[in-house]
Amino acid sequence: MSDRVDDRSAAAGELYSGGRTWLRPRLRPGLVLLLLVAGGWFCFHFAEVDLQRLVRGLPRLASWAARSWPPDFSDLQTLLTRAAETLAMATLGTSLGALIALPLCVLAARNTSHDLTYLAARTVLNGLRGIDSFVFALLFVAAVGLGPFAGVLGIGIHSAGSIAKLWSETIEDAAPGPVEAASLTGASKAKIIVFALLPDVLPAMISGLLYIWEFNVRSSTVLGIVGAGGIGQELKNNIDLLDFPRVFAIILVILAMVTAIDRAGAVIRRRLS
């Protein structure tokens, strides 16, 4: 019995070191520390981190902060309209993403797809996820002109990849039993998915979609900077004019909007669970 345990320990030790014994276990923590220090130096060097510049810039930031009080809510109507634009952009963009993601997620889940279609779908959605909505919005501004519509398209295309990945993983985690039972009735794949798979994964899919929506509301505030409209565009214009009380008011509106959306999402998710 003890021999067997020793054998297992030896095998586990070999696995742990990848089958090689070129580095003594005692030296491993030192090597890890060395790699961390080297990695940190590399990042600092290329990110051009300069604490002196930060120290020189702090007084300027402080003076801006002082000049931004009190926040300027004089034209609140415009700010709220711009916030509504941002919210609409994120909501429509997320909906567009969900529509594109619906067939993609089935193709990108191992238990509902074939090997080749799985690989192809995963490649497509990695491409969509790999390019940020900011970059897509830049491209769409050039294609369809300035305004929130470019933002909707940018968010939609990028979100499609994220939503499809999230949903495909939910599908992969679904209990296989009901699907197996449905397939043994001789039903087609589409019917099996709709009848046996969808009810099981739908709450998790909606919950994931809400997360993406909340994220999109936050991220779409920046899209205005590239001309995709919304409250981000208002923010950029006022920073360019150095109108700090107005900038502060815009930041407060953004915070209120994002907090309200986060709360709404949490309430819906709680009801779903």
Next chain:
Amino acid sequence: MTAGIRVQDLAKAYDARPVFRGLSLDVAPGEFVALLGPSGAGKTTLLRCMTRSLDADRGQIWLAGHAMHELRNGALASARRDIGFVFQQFNLVQRRSALENALAGRLASVPLWRILSGRYERGDLRAAEHALARVGLRDRSQTRADCLSGGQQQRVAIARALVQGSKVLLADEPVASLDPRSARDVLGIMRSIAHDDGLAVLCSLHQHDLAAEYADRVVAIGDLLRPVGRPS
């Protein structure tokens, strides 16, 4: 060709480790056969080979007149409509009602839009209600599967096979997760399906006493399915 179940010279191995070899078995229509064997003896593998969820290495399988070993794709799906299957863990869609789960037996013939909208034909609904009444669950038809007990869920699974209109019923340890009383209820229903509806029923079990009490014939997989006893 047989209207019931016929398996001839079946062999299956996992990674060159044989599970069974030269396995032959017949179950006539209207007969309830219990397949006995300890865990790991290959009962589940045999049943999965019979439905072609797994491919056997060698041998022939006829279920309800279909040469299962020759079928592929659409023909296989079509043949499966005649084969009911009851699982140890019930495999119901937990968020659907007992009635909808029973209706799963008609999935192959119901149009997709009806499944999406939940508007099933009156005839299908009647068949599902009748099947649920037969397994003693008429009053639980609108209850969600995850609110039913294990025994009730297994009876819904049997109702699903009844609604399917299958000619052969395969059951993989259907009472292993149930309390003794529910186990007897389920086996009683399966025996009545064999005797009253004329289905060939093959049911894997590991309780000798239950097999002897309910089955018309008991076969042991460890003994290459040679008969080991017939209850008096």
